[in-house]
Amino acid sequence: xxxxxxxxxxxxxxxxxxxxxxxxxxxxxxxxxxxxxxxxxxxxxxxxxxxxxxxxxxxxxxxxxxxxxxxxxxxxxxxxxxxxxxxxxxxxxxxxxxxxxxxxxxxxxxxxxxxxxxxxxxxxxxxxxxxxxxxxxxxxxxxxxxxxxxxxxxxxxxxxxxxxxxxxxxxxxxxxxxxxxxxxxxxxxxxxxxx
Amino acid sequence: xxxxxxxxxxxxxxxxxxxxxxxxxxxxxxxxxxxxxxxxxxxxxxxxxxxxxxxxxxxxxxxxxxxxxxxxxxxxxxxxxxxxxxxxxxxxxxxxxxxxxxxxxxxxxxxxxxxxxxxxxxxxxxxxxxxxxxxxxxxxxxxxxxxxxxxxxxxxxxxxxxxxxxxxxxxxxxxxxxxxxxxxxxxxxxxxxxxxxxxxxxxxxxxxxxxxxxxxxxxxxxxxxxxxxxxxxxxxxxxxxx
Numbered sequence: 049x050x051x052x053x054x055x056x057x058x059x060x061x062x063x064x065x066x067x068x069x070x071x072x073x074x075x076x077x078x079x080x081x082x083x084x085x086x087x088x089x090x091x092x093x094x095x096x097x098x099x100x101x102x103x104x105x106x107x108x109x110x111x112x113x114x115x116x117x118x119x120x121x122x123x124x125x126x127x128x129x130x131x132x133x134x135x136x137x138x139x140x141x142x143x144x145x146x147x148x149x150x151x152x153x154x155x156x157x158x159x160x161x162x163x164x165x166x167x168x169x170x171x172x173x174x175x176x177x178x179x180x181x182x183x184x185x186x187x188x189x190x191x192x193x194x195x196x197x198x199x200x201x202x203x204x205x206x207x208x209x210x211x212x213x214x215x216x217x218x219x220x221x222x223x224x225x226x227x228x229x230x231x232x233x234x235x236x237x238x239x240x241x242x243x
Numbered sequence: 244x245x246x247x248x249x250x251x252x253x254x255x256x257x258x259x260x261x262x263x264x265x266x267x268x269x270x271x272x273x274x275x276x277x278x279x280x281x282x283x284x285x286x287x288x289x290x291x292x293x294x295x296x297x298x299x300x301x302x303x304x305x306x307x308x309x310x311x312x313x314x315x316x317x318x319x320x321x322x323x324x325x326x327x328x329x330x331x332x333x334x335x336x337x338x339x340x341x342x343x344x345x346x347x348x349x350x351x352x353x354x355x356x357x358x359x360x361x362x363x364x365x366x367x368x369x370x371x372x373x374x375x376x377x378x379x380x381x382x383x384x385x386x387x388x389x390x391x392x393x394x395x396x397x398x399x400x401x402x403x404x405x406x407x408x409x410x411x412x413x414x415x416x417x418x419x420x421x422x423x424x425x426x427x428x429x430x431x432x433x434x435x436x437x438x439x440x441x442x443x444x445x446x447x448x449x450x451x452x453x454x455x456x457x458x459x460x461x462x463x464x465x466x467x468x469x470x471x472x473x474x475x476x477x478x479x480x481x482x483x484x485x
Contacts, residue, residue, distance in 0.1 A: 077380070
């Protein structure tokens with residue numbers, strides 16, 4: 049997937065930014081209908097982001113819901129320096145980071161089941177094998193620290209540049225690189241059975 | 244408990260992952276992986292079995308990650324209706340402190356919150372072809388109340404008197420701005436009268452964006468749109484429509 053590296057965050061179906069700006073101004077002035085329109089426009093992208101970050105659609109829904117409510121409260125201070133989508137992306141990411149931090153306890157390496165490729169090799173269909181690998185990956189991701197996980201997901205699943213991850217998470221680009229490296233290191237180990 | 248840079252306790256999953264790792268060939272693993280993400284060719288890596296092994300591990304991971312992305316439900320399959328419903332339930336229950344404007348005559352005790360008046364005006368303006376309303380602020384016209392005796396008002400209540408409206412609009416490129424501003428003004432005065440019973444002293448129309456036919460802001464115009472901002476003001480006078 050090297051070709052995907054460093055591309056802008058996924059905005060394939062991104063809502064028109066100027067329409068967002070208009071709706072955000074209206075919502076900031078107390079227009080609930082405008083805010084509802086913003087929720088509909090941005091919820092799909094944010095739900096996918098939160099699901100990637102948390103690994104659970106149910107928790108992702110809660111996180112996105114809380115992020116929108118907090119955005120509504122903060123909107124009067126939102127000056128539109130950033131795009132509404134970028135702003136929401138940041139709120140959701142940080143909320144997810146807090147959710148991950150509050151999870152108890154962190155899965156220890158010993159508890160992560162050894163990925164076992166041989167079993168699938170008896171007479172596997174390729175699809176079933178790929179599916180099993182994805183499942184192993186999800187399990188392995190649970191072993192990352194919240195900080196590593198967030199940086200890795202934004203980088204490898206969302207395809208964000210280091211620069212924007214650093215801005216979102218509020219740490220240096222070098223720190224982001226370090227976290228992504230350690231996450232990769234850990235995950236390549238965990239997925240060694242699939243090599 | 245000792246914590247590492249990521250704030251995770253030592254001895255957990257990450258204790259085993261070194262900060263740096265040097266391959267037997269002397270290359271840093273992090274560097275080999277970083278370089279694999281760029282298009283720069285590296286003569287060493289091309290012929291080094293250790294680097295090749297490290298890259299194979301990375302490619303395996305990337306292969307599974309790519310597969311994981313394929314397996315995700317497509318964006319449009321997310322059910323956002325229920326989520327939006329829950330968000331809006333909370334939002335509607337929250338009271339936002341806002342200014343209120345007096346309606347009707349002096350002896351009436353009728354008020355409207357600014358946000359509701361603004362919503363009415365935006366809706367009135369949105370029906371005009373090629374026009375979208377953005378920010379809309381409504382307050383008592385300072386010039387109309389300058390001579391009025393100060394009276395005790397609850398906090399947030401604006402003094403009684405004709406209102407001054409400042410509305411920002413996005414307008415299609417092909418429209419005559421002066422005519423659009425006149426139309427916007429007329430729509431607001433009419434809506435204030437027929438829907439709210441609010442007297443209007445003045446309407447400031449600010450063209451905040453010019454949109455091309457696709458509904459996107461005109462690229463060339465965006466740079467210096469502030470210079471071109473049309474700030475139309477029209478005092479309707481004391482005897483104006485109410």
